[in-house]
Amino acid sequence: MIDIFKKVKENRGPIGQYQKQGHGYFAFPKLEGEIKPRMIFNGKEVLTWSLNNYLGLANHPEVRKADAEGAAKYGMAYPMGARMMSGQTVLHEELERRLAKHVEKPDAFLLNYGYQGMVSIIDAMLDRNDVVVYDSESHACILDGLRLHIGKRFVFPHNNMENLRKQLERATKLVKDTSGGIMVITEGVFGMAGDLGNLKEIVALKKEFNFRLLVDDAHGFGTMGKTGAGVGEHYGVNNEIDLYFSTFAKSMAGIGAFVAAEPEIVDYLRYNMRSQTFAKSLPMPMVVGALKRLDLLQNEPSLRENLWNVVEALQSGLRERGFNIGCTESPVTPVYMDGGVVEATSLIMDLRENHNIFCSVVIYPVIPKGQILLRLIPTAAHTLDDVKETLKAFEACREKLVKGEYKSDIFPVIPKGL
Numbered sequence: 001m002i003d004i005f006k007k008v009k010e011n012r013g014p015i016g017q018y019q020k021q022g023h024g025y026f027a028f029p030k031l032e033g034e035i036k037p038r039m040i041f042n043g044k045e046v047l048t049w050s051l052n053n054y055l056g057l058a059n060h061p062e063v064r065k066a067d068a069e070g071a072a073k074y075g076m077a078y079p080m081g082a083r084m085m086s087g088q089t090v091l092h093e094e095l096e097r098r099l100a101k102h103v104e105k106p107d108a109f110l111l112n113y114g115y116q117g118m119v120s121i122i123d124a125m126l127d128r129n130d131v132v133v134y135d136s137e138s139h140a141c142i143l144d145g146l147r148l149h150i151g152k153r154f155v156f157p158h159n160n161m162e163n164l165r166k167q168l169e170r171a172t173k174l175v176k177d178t179s180g181g182i183m184v185i186t187e188g189v190f191g192m193a194g195d196l197g198n199l200k201e202i203v204a205l206k207k208e209f210n211f212r213l214l215v216d217d218a219h220g221f222g223t224m225g226k227t228g229a230g231v232g233e234h235y236g237v238n239n240e241i242d243l244y245f246s247t248f249a250k251s252m253a254g255i256g257a258f259v260a261a262e263p264e265i266v267d268y269l270r271y272n273m274r275s276q277t278f279a280k281s282l283p284m285p286m287v288v289g290a291l292k293r294l295d296l297l298q299n300e301p302s303l304r305e306n307l308w309n310v311v312e313a314l315q316s317g318l319r320e321r322g323f324n325i326g327c328t329e330s331p332v333t334p335v336y337m338d339g340g341v342v343e344a345t346s347l348i349m350d351l352r353e354n355h356n357i358f359c360s361v362v363i364y365p366v367i368p369k370g371q372i373l374l375r376l377i378p379t380a381a382h383t384l385d386d387v388k389e390t391l392k393a394f395e396a397c398r399e400k401l402v403k404g405e406y407k408s409d410i411f412p413v414i415p416k417g418l
């Protein structure tokens with residue numbers, strides 16, 4: 001028998017093992033000041049490319065005003081209780097109606113966090129007889145939802161349609177015995193690599209197989225499609241997405257999420273999602289603020305135009321300079337380089353300390369060993385000058401990486417805050 005506290009004191013987890021060296025710098029960094037491209041990190045102004053504030057709404061004057069008015073009028077507590085018990089309001093219902101309409105669905109249900117919402121949708125929709133077929137690069141909220149699923153689950157390699165077909169054949173055979181159904185789960189935009197879920201090809205498989213499709217469009221809502229209705233709109237397949245899910249954590253620059261579908265399904269979710277039945281309703285300032293954000297997302301196309309101008313400049317600038325940015329088709333901009341943990345941390349420190357550029361870095365075990373992924377999130381609030389400055393810094397850092405200047409057997413000394 002072991003003491004559980006002893007176990008976790010000894011095994012700190014894949015990222016936690018670096019806590020001593022990296023806390024406050026690589027993990028849990030404090031970005032201070034108003035949410036905009038230039039923020040304060042470690043007491044210095046940095047050009048920030050790590051916030052999913054795609055449309056620049058976080059600090060939009062009308063949004064700030066709506067948030068403040070919502071808080072002044074209702075306080076942070078209202079409404080008290082879960083939606084089903086005592087937390088229902090006219091504005092929650094209005095927001096649901098407007099979100100549903102925007103993504104071309106008849107109804108929607110608000111969720112008080114995307115992560116727990118997705119876990120709970122999967123839990124509510126499926127029983128032991130049903131089979132899930134899902135993309136191997138699905139977000140943690142999908143994978144954790146699947147942990148609750150006691151029926152079978154089949155994974156297909158990321159966007160591999162041939163393999164998806166095989167999994168659907170297996171699943172179809174299996175549900176003949178169980179009398180269950182099949183749910184395919186994928187994403188609109190994959191948040192690390194920026195590539196899109198193959199929604200067109202997936203919905204085409206509905207002609208041959210009987211399944212329902214759930215799409216997590218966290219990074220697509222607001223950024224993709226003519227009106228910002230997401231990757232379904234981008235591909236013209238919104239009607240074939242049976243359950244459309246997105247969060248307010250990205251383009252909407254807030255907290256909360258929603259799921260949209262046909263009314264009977266949304267009503268079923270209203271009455272059966274444990275994460276909503278047993279948790280407090282979204283606070284009113286978030287609902288008032290979300291209505292304002294949705295107004296701007298729908299009525300200010302210039303926000304999406306600005307975003308895409310910055311995206312084009314950044315992505316074409318990187319490609320022209322020979323950087324590997326994979327096959328992104330969305331604003332998410334990965335830059336892949338070769339190197340280990342020491343090189344990744346040295347490079348990031350150089351970027352932050354000497355070039356005043358702040359972006360996120362991802363290393364093994366999230367991506368294969370020997371690879372560094374720098375992830376840039378352009379927003380409508382960035383300028384083309386920000387892009388130029390960043391491209392210059394990236395070129396300088398790549399040169400050092402290639403020359404081996406970031407190779408060192410001592411972990412870089414963290415300048416401040418530790």
Ligand SMILES: Cc1ncc(COP(=O)(O)O)c(C=O)c1O
Pocket residue numbers: 113114115116118139141187191216218219247248249255256257
């Ligand atoms: C693809 C995806 N799904 C779900 C979530 C979770 O959403 P939330 O932050 O609202 O819990 C995120 C991250 O925010 C995400 O990137």
